[in-house]
Amino acid sequence: ADTIKVGILHSLSGTMAISETSLKDVALMTIEEINARGGVMGKKLEAVVVDPASNWPLFAEKARQLVSKDKVAAVFGCWTSVSRKSVLPVFKETNSLLFYPVQYEGEELEKNVFYTGAAPNQQAIPAVEYLMSKDGGGAKRFVLLGTDYVYPRTTNKILRAFLKSKGVKDSEIQEVYTPFGHADYQTIVANIKKFSAGGKTAVISTINGDSNVPFYKELGNAGLKATDVPVVAFSVGEEELRGVDTKPLLGHLAAWNYFESVKNPTNAAFVKKWKAYAAAKKLPNAATAVTNDPMEATYVGIHMWAQAVEKAKSTDTDKVIAAMAGQTFKAPSGYTLTMDMTNHHLHKPVMIGEIKSDGQFSVVWKTKEPVRAQPWSPFIQGNEGKQKL
Amino acid sequence: MANLLKTLAALLVLAFASLSAQAAIDPNLLKPLAGDDPDARIEAVARIAALANDDARKVLQALKDDTLYTTPDGGVLVVTDDRGWNPATGATGPLPDGVDGVVVNNRLRGAVDGALSGMALLSPDAGLRRTAAQALLARGVTPEQLPLVAKALAAETDAGIEATLRTAMAVADLQSPDVAVRKAAVIALADTGTASLRPQLQAMLDKNADGSHAEPDGDLRLAAANTLNAIDSRESRAEFVGNLFYGLSLGSVLLLAALGLAITFGLMGIINMAHGELLMIGAYTTYLVQALFRQYFPNALDWYLVAALPCAFFVAFAVGVLLERTVIRWLYGRPLETLLATWGISLILMQSVRTVFGAQNVEVANPSWMAGGVTVMGSLVLPYSRIAIIIFAALVVAAVWLILNKTRLGLFVRAVMQNRRMADCVGVPTSRIDMMTFGLGSGIAGLGGVALSQIGNVGPDLGQAYIVDSFMVVVLGGVGQLAGTVIGALGLGEVNKFLEPVAGAVLGKIAILVFIIIFIQRRPQGMFALKGRSVE
Amino acid sequence: MLQVEHVNQYYGSSHTLRGVSLTVEKGQCMALLGRNGVGKTTLLKCLMGVLPVARGKVSWNGRDITKLKPHQRARAGIAYVPQGREIFARLTVEENLVMGMATLSSREAATISGEVYELFPVLKEMKHRRGGDLSGGQQQQLAIARAMLQKPGLIILDEPTEGIQPSIIKDIGRVIRLLRERGDMGILLCEQYFDFAHELADKFVVMSRGEVVASGDAAEMGEEHVRRHLAV
Amino acid sequence: MNARVTSRKSLFSKRAWTALAVVTVVAAALPLLNLVFPAGHALHVSSYVMGLVAKFMCFALAALALDLVWGYTGILSLGHGLFFALGGYAHGMYLMRAIGRDGVYQSHLPDFMVFLDWKEYPWYWAMTDNFWYCMLLVVLVPGVLAFVFGYFAFRSRIKGVYFSIITQALTYAAMLLFFRNDTGFGGNNGFTDFKRILGFDITAPGTRAVLYIVTLAFLVGALLLCRWIVTSRLGRVLQGVRDSESRLMFIGYDPLWFKLFVWTLSAVLCGIAGALYVPQVGIINPSEMSAANSIEMVVWVAIGGRGTLVGPIIGAFTVNGLKSWFTATFPDLWLFALGLLFILVTLFMRKGILGLFEDVKSLRRKTPADKPVEEKSREAA
Amino acid sequence: MTLEISALKRDGLDTTHGAILYLSDITVSFDGFRAINKLNLDISVGELRCIIGPNGAGKTTMMDVITGKTRPTSGTAFFGQTYDLATMTEYEIAHAGIGRKFQRPTVFEQHTVFDNLELAMKMDKRVRPTLFARLTSEQEDKIASILRLIRLNGQEDRLAGLLSHGQKQWLEIGMLLMQEPQLILLDEPVAGMSDAETARTAELLNELRGKHSIMVVEHDMGFVTEIAQQGKVTVLHEGSVLAEGRMDQVQADERVIDVYLGR
Numbered sequence A: 001a002d003t004i005k006v007g008i009l010h011s012l013s014g015t016m017a018i019s020e021t022s023l024k025d026v027a028l029m030t031i032e033e034i035n036a037r038g039g040v041m042g043k044k045l046e047a048v049v050v051d052p053a054s055n056w057p058l059f060a061e062k063a064r065q066l067v068s069k070d071k072v073a074a075v076f077g078c079w080t081s082v083s084r085k086s087v088l089p090v091f092k093e094t095n096s097l098l099f100y101p102v103q104y105e106g107e108e109l110e111k112n113v114f115y116t117g118a119a120p121n122q123q124a125i126p127a128v129e130y131l132m133s134k135d136g137g138g139a140k141r142f143v144l145l146g147t148d149y150v151y152p153r154t155t156n157k158i159l160r161a162f163l164k165s166k167g168v169k170d171s172e173i174q175e176v177y178t179p180f181g182h183a184d185y186q187t188i189v190a191n192i193k194k195f196s197a198g199g200k201t202a203v204i205s206t207i208n209g210d211s212n213v214p215f216y217k218e219l220g221n222a223g224l225k226a227t228d229v230p231v232v233a234f235s236v237g238e239e240e241l242r243g244v245d246t247k248p249l250l251g252h253l254a255a256w257n258y259f260e261s262v263k264n265p266t267n268a269a270f271v272k273k274w275k276a277y278a279a280a281k282k283l284p285n286a287a288t289a290v291t292n293d294p295m296e297a298t299y300v301g302i303h304m305w306a307q308a309v310e311k312a313k314s315t316d317t318d319k320v321i322a323a324m325a326g327q328t329f330k331a332p333s334g335y336t337l338t339m340d341m342t343n344h345h346l347h348k349p350v351m352i353g354e355i356k357s358d359g360q361f362s363v364v365w366k367t368k369e370p371v372r373a374q375p376w377s378p379f380i381q382g383n384e385g386k387q388k389l
Numbered sequence B: 001m002a003n004l005l006k007t008l009a010a011l012l013v014l015a016f017a018s019l020s021a022q023a024a025i026d027p028n029l030l031k032p033l034a035g036d037d038p039d040a041r042i043e044a045v046a047r048i049a050a051l052a053n054d055d056a057r058k059v060l061q062a063l064k065d066d067t068l069y070t071t072p073d074g075g076v077l078v079v080t081d082d083r084g085w086n087p088a089t090g091a092t093g094p095l096p097d098g099v100d101g102v103v104v105n106n107r108l109r110g111a112v113d114g115a116l117s118g119m120a121l122l123s124p125d126a127g128l129r130r131t132a133a134q135a136l137l138a139r140g141v142t143p144e145q146l147p148l149v150a151k152a153l154a155a156e157t158d159a160g161i162e163a164t165l166r167t168a169m170a171v172a173d174l175q176s177p178d179v180a181v182r183k184a185a186v187i188a189l190a191d192t193g194t195a196s197l198r199p200q201l202q203a204m205l206d207k208n209a210d211g212s213h214a215e216p217d218g219d220l221r222l223a224a225a226n227t228l229n230a231i232d233s234r235e236s237r238a239e240f241v242g243n244l245f246y247g248l249s250l251g252s253v254l255l256l257a258a259l260g261l262a263i264t265f266g267l268m269g270i271i272n273m274a275h276g277e278l279l280m281i282g283a284y285t286t287y288l289v290q291a292l293f294r295q296y297f298p299n300a301l302d303w304y305l306v307a308a309l310p311c312a313f314f315v316a317f318a319v320g321v322l323l324e325r326t327v328i329r330w331l332y333g334r335p336l337e338t339l340l341a342t343w344g345i346s347l348i349l350m351q352s353v354r355t356v357f358g359a360q361n362v363e364v365a366n367p368s369w370m371a372g373g374v375t376v377m378g379s380l381v382l383p384y385s386r387i388a389i390i391i392f393a394a395l396v397v398a399a400v401w402l403i404l405n406k407t408r409l410g411l412f413v414r415a416v417m418q419n420r421r422m423a424d425c426v427g428v429p430t431s432r433i434d435m436m437t438f439g440l441g442s443g444i445a446g447l448g449g450v451a452l453s454q455i456g457n458v459g460p461d462l463g464q465a466y467i468v469d470s471f472m473v474v475v476l477g478g479v480g481q482l483a484g485t486v487i488g489a490l491g492l493g494e495v496n497k498f499l500e501p502v503a504g505a506v507l508g509k510i511a512i513l514v515f516i517i518i519f520i521q522r523r524p525q526g527m528f529a530l531k532g533r534s535v536e
Numbered sequence C: 001m002l003q004v005e006h007v008n009q010y011y012g013s014s015h016t017l018r019g020v021s022l023t024v025e026k027g028q029c030m031a032l033l034g035r036n037g038v039g040k041t042t043l044l045k046c047l048m049g050v051l052p053v054a055r056g057k058v059s060w061n062g063r064d065i066t067k068l069k070p071h072q073r074a075r076a077g078i079a080y081v082p083q084g085r086e087i088f089a090r091l092t093v094e095e096n097l098v099m100g101m102a103t104l105s106s107r108e109a110a111t112i113s114g115e116v117y118e119l120f121p122v123l124k125e126m127k128h129r130r131g132g133d134l135s136g137g138q139q140q141q142l143a144i145a146r147a148m149l150q151k152p153g154l155i156i157l158d159e160p161t162e163g164i165q166p167s168i169i170k171d172i173g174r175v176i177r178l179l180r181e182r183g184d185m186g187i188l189l190c191e192q193y194f195d196f197a198h199e200l201a202d203k204f205v206v207m208s209r210g211e212v213v214a215s216g217d218a219a220e221m222g223e224e225h226v227r228r229h230l231a232v
Numbered sequence D: 001m002n003a004r005v006t007s008r009k010s011l012f013s014k015r016a017w018t019a020l021a022v023v024t025v026v027a028a029a030l031p032l033l034n035l036v037f038p039a040g041h042a043l044h045v046s047s048y049v050m051g052l053v054a055k056f057m058c059f060a061l062a063a064l065a066l067d068l069v070w071g072y073t074g075i076l077s078l079g080h081g082l083f084f085a086l087g088g089y090a091h092g093m094y095l096m097r098a099i100g101r102d103g104v105y106q107s108h109l110p111d112f113m114v115f116l117d118w119k120e121y122p123w124y125w126a127m128t129d130n131f132w133y134c135m136l137l138v139v140l141v142p143g144v145l146a147f148v149f150g151y152f153a154f155r156s157r158i159k160g161v162y163f164s165i166i167t168q169a170l171t172y173a174a175m176l177l178f179f180r181n182d183t184g185f186g187g188n189n190g191f192t193d194f195k196r197i198l199g200f201d202i203t204a205p206g207t208r209a210v211l212y213i214v215t216l217a218f219l220v221g222a223l224l225l226c227r228w229i230v231t232s233r234l235g236r237v238l239q240g241v242r243d244s245e246s247r248l249m250f251i252g253y254d255p256l257w258f259k260l261f262v263w264t265l266s267a268v269l270c271g272i273a274g275a276l277y278v279p280q281v282g283i284i285n286p287s288e289m290s291a292a293n294s295i296e297m298v299v300w301v302a303i304g305g306r307g308t309l310v311g312p313i314i315g316a317f318t319v320n321g322l323k324s325w326f327t328a329t330f331p332d333l334w335l336f337a338l339g340l341l342f343i344l345v346t347l348f349m350r351k352g353i354l355g356l357f358e359d360v361k362s363l364r365r366k367t368p369a370d371k372p373v374e375e376k377s378r379e380a381a
Numbered sequence E: 001m002t003l004e005i006s007a008l009k010r011d012g013l014d015t016t017h018g019a020i021l022y023l024s025d026i027t028v029s030f031d032g033f034r035a036i037n038k039l040n041l042d043i044s045v046g047e048l049r050c051i052i053g054p055n056g057a058g059k060t061t062m063m064d065v066i067t068g069k070t071r072p073t074s075g076t077a078f079f080g081q082t083y084d085l086a087t088m089t090e091y092e093i094a095h096a097g098i099g100r101k102f103q104r105p106t107v108f109e110q111h112t113v114f115d116n117l118e119l120a121m122k123m124d125k126r127v128r129p130t131l132f133a134r135l136t137s138e139q140e141d142k143i144a145s146i147l148r149l150i151r152l153n154g155q156e157d158r159l160a161g162l163l164s165h166g167q168k169q170w171l172e173i174g175m176l177l178m179q180e181p182q183l184i185l186l187d188e189p190v191a192g193m194s195d196a197e198t199a200r201t202a203e204l205l206n207e208l209r210g211k212h213s214i215m216v217v218e219h220d221m222g223f224v225t226e227i228a229q230q231g232k233v234t235v236l237h238e239g240s241v242l243a244e245g246r247m248d249q250v251q252a253d254e255r256v257i258d259v260y261l262g263r
């Protein structure tokens, strides 16, 4: 064939469309960008877009379709961990490639997957360290608030162990979970308020996309300000904030590996390109288009894959995997990201941003260098032997 | 923090002693603000605050509002409408190139807030003073601030503010080295103290490692224990009232979500799976009205919600009428098939919104009069937005009740829904009534959507989040029973909110569902079931 | 004046009405007779517009109403007491009666005329009970009262005496006679209770298998050839 | 007189038997075509297609089960996704045990238990390493749950939408329960990463072919069983339950046991469908219990034609087939197409797709003058 | 529950005291309104009893009480000596041998006429037997004869919902006969029937007299006179017995004329 097909596997309908739609678009933009440059190995890339509709078994079906029917060279996709778990067997069975662009809980390392989002040590732990620091407000008590699923659970498990290692007592940690789509945070916010009476408190939120708006609205209603009880979130980025009135949220935090507001030429170009793309394709709400971390991770992932294919001179899975190791890419975050030699995760910088009234984040803290991912968190028992991975 | 406040307070006292200090601010004072040494910035805020003049307040306010910018030469500008005011010179001019916003983090913001509220304690504006006093109470007064507070207290004329300040003083007095002062403070706080004092009071009761009491004075310990008890019982009362309120407010939300369905499903028997999407349409209409106001009537932005109500009603009404005319009207008497068709409608409406507005949520802001809330019983905040929703729900229910029970139209509606053919035969234009009824139900769903937009997501999936709950409410109350829907919604809200603290949100929700299942066993026709022959 | 010309109707493939024609004049009571299942109810439903007519024409006071909806016919002055009562089960008796005045202006509909309460005292007693809770005969009375309140020009009665106690049947008979004698109303009475029909009717038609097989003045009603069509 | 009785509908007409046999044989041939012909051959059937058909057959079995209660007995369940999922979970427990120590943590416990720091299997996992025991669970868990739930609900004479809504509440509650990690079924992720079944590699073409054939056999078997039931006198009692339950009581039937019988049978069939589904799609998780999934099942039945048994099978294949096709071909627009399909079928094909065939057949027989006039049924109480 | 039914069946109906139905002091009130007020009534074995009374007198409600549809507020209702009707469910009562025709015809509209009759037929009505049941030739003959009796032969394959009002009445009577109940309750059986049909029904009832105990509620006095013959007629009024006696006696009773027959 004179094109190389790549699959894009993001939900365009159902509950996850909120987050995943823009990943599909940014992937298409990236592919256009690569094609404009002449493609890969002289061939144009051809995107095959499917809609797994936020339905996990359908993810597996669509993955199989992309790999075995459309014969794509690689698949970029998934957001939730369960969708990833659902497609894994397909990629293993067919020995093909998945690029996964979202922060996740770790505890996984598959040969057929490249993880371009953050592992817990690249997001959660630095964020908590910041909260405990003087500048972060010196939090002593923590509310670990999340949606009841594996990512929050694992993250909180890791954080609990981490906090313990920092001398925080169990009585000073409150772990609260809500069901998916929970929309009434009155009681929880009241409880946070009560808990915070006991001393400087921070909330670590792993609330899933949909519940964030009601949570933050309630927080604003109850008059809990960031200066009293800061909330740091791991799933709230620029895209999510588009749907929130940010005035009451001033100063609440998020930890990511990229913010739209970081200032460097690569990012300026990236943001400009995205806005132009959104306008050109008449995406809904193009006028207020924003970039965010998983979009950057998608962008980086596709480029790195393209570089690896060039290097391997083949789209053969094993050859590409070999070529991926040590790939570098100058990312919009302003850092040159490296694909780890062994663990399929990117080395990423960690940044903490405070919400501004315009829905952007001002970066209040960041690491000097990209941090190597620890997919097997040392804070989880039984992972001791896996730290070299 | 304590150190900082100490300096701050000392400086404030100084400042107020010479309130007349004037003129522009020393650039050296401003310079650290533009830098990135956090400690130096905090220090600078304290020093500027000590100036206690209008200029200082302007600078601090600008910091707070994110309108303070740095210039390339290391100065700062307060920016309003593309013009910069230089506090060092007092000059106002166009913005030079290369200005950049001063990064404010929470720590700095906290310091600015503290400084501003300290300054506000002596402000002539009672509102400002009250806010400041409350902020002070929330933040805690250090012994060093006492003179300032004392001074403010002496000058205070408003009883409410005075009480707040007294409480703040008492809190501070808890740390006094003088047993008598401590005791007086502990006793004073029995009536006003909040849970935030518990650690301090508890500390008085604790024993040291060697077994001796941390607080040597026995009487004082007793007083502390009493105060703790008083605070605890007040808190638990507040908690109870809080739960009651949360339940009422959740119930009102459920009610607003379900009320339209009580008409389209309860009265008309249409298993309207697109009901949620009608809520969504109401919410998106609110969003559009807001956008319109932002664009054309920015001054009246606070009133966009009022305009959104009729708009949402009519848009949803129109969509409802359209659906009724094109699809639903063919399905009367085939209730189960309405499930299928409206499920299809729901998919289409959702995807339409996704196509037009994007898959992401859109932003709907609370008008400023809905921000914040009243504080009752010391610690319980009743948000205005929630209160507004409760009142709104009551109004909508009353309106629906009046329409259905006190007007001829309402009688026709009920008659048509019970026996369409016979209603036709006595001269009721049934298809128009059908259309109006479905439109009414849809319009009310639209109103519900306006309310929901104020507390949650406005996105393509908004409706999906409420559809199951809405059906539960209507069925629990008894299909076709407006009163049942009201009681069902409020009941579910209350049960939920009293369960949640005990069981947690997840198990609480499961418990609610099990409760519904068991309840229906007891009352297989819902809460307000009709009895007798007429239901056969 | 109601004029029915060659009306045909089908249920699926079965031809239920085969060219039925009849005329009801103002001030006249027309009895519609026939065995069970011959299509009487079907005809009345066609006249009321509840069922569509496949072929043929129905006109009322010279106006073609074949294509009108039931509520339009009601507004044109036709009232209907269906077989099986069809009261509004969950409306109160009073509300049911108010429904009878749906075609009147809301001022006229504000009060229920005492006449019906006099005729059917039980309805006044049970004014606040739900229609569906009434006994069968009470419901039948309610259905008749409801139609009377409409002040119609034509009243169509489908077996109005079914399930009603003898004394009230007599009252209903009196009412029908009264209405007839007022002269401003046509009455189409479908009835199994032969003697009752005989007493009230001015004219009659007999149907069999969807066709009119006999018709004439009340005087001929008792004749053998008529009786024959009613026997089993 | 006896002629009357022999003319009563037998299990199938001759033509229907032939059609059934042909379809079954063609369906059974797919895995052969997959195994025998190499990829690229004109007669080759890809494993992707085979996987799809297998999945659809599981859905079809669930739809068939639903039709038994909804179509024939008038009990609309909005919670059959629960029984489907429970069957799936029951089989999934075995599949998880069969992973052995090949999981990520190389423990004898499934990864999610290791992650929760559990040291032992909780009691309800006892014996799940035995395949046949799990198969028993596949039948028993949905069956017993349905029986108990049904017993109380039917005894309280809960009917109509009230019943539908509490089935929805039931599946919703179960979904929330299964989402909890502490419940011990893998939380949100559920079970995945299966490796083998009865010692055979679960991804091997041969294993897949066998699973496919087993699914087909169950589907055909269930169709015959259901057909037999609905044509028996019991079937007519069930329809009596649907149309006038109180009348049935006055002639001496206790509807409770009739309802309970089909309800439980339906749940069991649905559980079996779930159990067949899990090894073939490789994942089971609580989203199968979401309200929307159960409603979709109802949609399959309605689209195909309620109360016809064959219709729901056609419906499940049609809806899911279109969904698979649309999501790949028009990823942005497919919901419009699907939504429109639902509306059009409801409006123009009152009896679903199967009804359309019958209408066409009867149209050919009738003269235009015979246009059927349907009297609108009386208001539903 | 199925067990109980078979237990009851085995006991059989005990009518040693000559009466098949005893109602004593039955009261039924709906939200304070007494539809039945301390009603006392016995029916003897083989008796054909006519019940008349004004609309709303409580006749249908009384049948509701007997068939378990409505629970009496107070009082006792016994079928034979042993069956306490107040404690039994509708189907248990039906099984015990009470059959009823409703005031408004109720048949299975989606079933054919034949199926309606088959379902009503006297047989083991538990789940398993119905699943494996096959029609025997006697049963077929029985259905055929009932079909002829109710004049629906030739229409047995029509859906019952498509019958006319009168035909449904007949079908319901047919179903009742298929049930072979010991006590038959007929609520206005000839309402909506033509005079000829009414005569036929009277004939039928006269045939059944003696074989079954029958209770008939009717407003058609001609019909009542015809079937009551020399038997007892009970007049209900406002929930209690107003008068009882032979038809001619009752018809002459001033009170009955006042409240019921009219002048």
Ligand SMILES: Nc1ncnc2c1ncn2[C@@H]1O[C@H](COP(=O)(O)OP(=O)(O)OP(=O)(O)O)[C@@H](O)[C@H]1O
Pocket: C011, C012, C016, C034, C035, C036, C037, C038, C039, C040, C041, C042, C043, C083, D375, E161, E162, E163, E164, E165, E166, E167, E192
């Ligand atoms: N909805 C229907 N569909 C098909 N056939 C019907 C329908 N309703 C009635 N029929 C048939 O049409 C014929 C006429 O019915 P109709 O109800 O008009 O009879 P009728 O003369 O009013 O009888 P009755 O005196 O018993 O009320 C009957 O044979 C009946 O079976």
Ligand SMILES: Nc1ncnc2c1ncn2[C@@H]1O[C@H](COP(=O)(O)OP(=O)(O)OP(=O)(O)O)[C@@H](O)[C@H]1O
Pocket: B531, B532, B533, B534, C129, C133, C134, C135, C136, C137, C138, C163, E030, E033, E034, E035, E053, E054, E055, E056, E057, E058, E059, E060, E061, E062, E103
């Ligand atoms: N569920 C109920 N709620 C209120 N009143 C009721 C209810 N059921 C019956 N009634 C009343 O009880 C009385 C007796 O009704 P019932 O149906 O037994 O009368 P009936 O003797 O059968 O009359 P008919 O000859 O008209 O059929 C009536 O006045 C009726 O309105």
Ligand SMILES: NC(N)=O
Pocket: A079, A080, A081, A082, A102, A103, A104, A105, A151
């Ligand atoms: N991996 C996540 N965010 O689910």
Ligand SMILES: [Mg+2]
Pocket: C040, C041, C042, C083, E164, E165
């Ligand atoms: Mg008739």
Ligand SMILES: [Mg+2]
Pocket: C135, C136, C137, E059, E060, E061, E103, E187
């Ligand atoms: Mg009666």
